[in-house]
Amino acid sequence: DVKVTQSSRYLVKRTGEKVFLECVQDMDHENMFWYRQDPGLGLRLIYFSYDVKMKEKGDIPEGYSVSREKKERFSLILESASTNQTSMYLCASRTHAAGRETQYFGPGTRLLVL
Amino acid sequence: GQNIDQPTEMTATEGAIVQINCTYQTSGFNGLFWYQQHAGEAPTFLSYNVLDGLEEKGRFSSFLSRSKGYSYLLLKELQMKDSASYLCAALMDTGRRALTFGSGTRLQVQP
Numbered sequence: 001d002v003k004v005t006q007s008s009r010y011l012v013k014r015t016g017e018k019v020f021l022e023c024v025q026d027m028d029h030e031n032m033f034w035y036r037q038d039p040g041l042g043l044r045l046i047y048f049s050y051d052v053k054m055k056e057k058g059d060i061p062e063g064y065s066v067s068r069e070k071k072e073r074f075s076l077i078l079e080s081a082s083t084n085q086t087s088m089y090l091c092a093s094r095t096h097a098a099g100r101e102t103q104y105f106g107p108g109t110r111l112l113v114l
Numbered sequence: 115g116q117n118i119d120q121p122t123e124m125t126a127t128e129g130a131i132v133q134i135n136c137t138y139q140t141s142g143f144n145g146l147f148w149y150q151q152h153a154g155e156a157p158t159f160l161s162y163n164v165l166d167g168l169e170e171k172g173r174f175s176s177f178l179s180r181s182k183g184y185s186y187l188l189l190k191e192l193q194m195k196d197s198a199s200y201l202c203a204a205l206m207d208t209g210r211r212a213l214t215f216g217s218g219t220r221l222q223v224q225p
């Protein structure tokens with residue numbers, strides 16, 4: 001059973017704080033993704049990673065950075081949190097075993113920036 | 115970029131059948147996902163279609179027409195627990211392997 005875990009379900013931070021969101025998957029997947037989900041906007045891609053130490057910008061990377069030092073862990077960093085980064089953050093991991101494409105999501109982190 | 119359209123809200127009755135439609139731009143398209151998401155929870159994978167046709171998985175089926183840029187999710191024998199948002203997402207042939215999501219369809223199942 002594929003498992004994608006995120007470090008926190010709920011997080012409250014103050015404007016200007018540095019925030020770390022951690023994501024871990026236990027299936028040796030190479031591809032990992034960070035999305036944010038906002039009402040009426042759906043899920044939007046922030047950053048993704050093909051492999052260890054590799055990272056690519058998604059559609060809305062501004063204000064974020066990422067780190068992939070180990071294959072199983074993909075971290076999202078908010079360098080200086082702002083109120084417009086209040087959102088639901090979802091990590092995903094991709095497999096295409098046996099030609100079947102599947103992407104699994106973690107439980108999500110609901111971040112509130114005050 | 116990809117533009118994915120699906121209805122915002124739908125209502126159906128317990129025991130009935132409901133079809134949730136999704137349209138997308140065909141250029142660079144590589145596959146279509148459906149996810150179920152209950153309020154406050156993460157999306158859970160329902161189906162992935164890459165070829166034309168209908169794929170059935172228990173009470174849920176998903177259909178794809180690549181030439182028309184059209185997919186639907188069919189839910190049979192609706193249960194109250196099926197009340198959730200249903201997300202349509204396209205996989206594009208860009209090498210990114212990330213998904214482009216629609217805004218989701220909120221389905222309310224009534225007794």
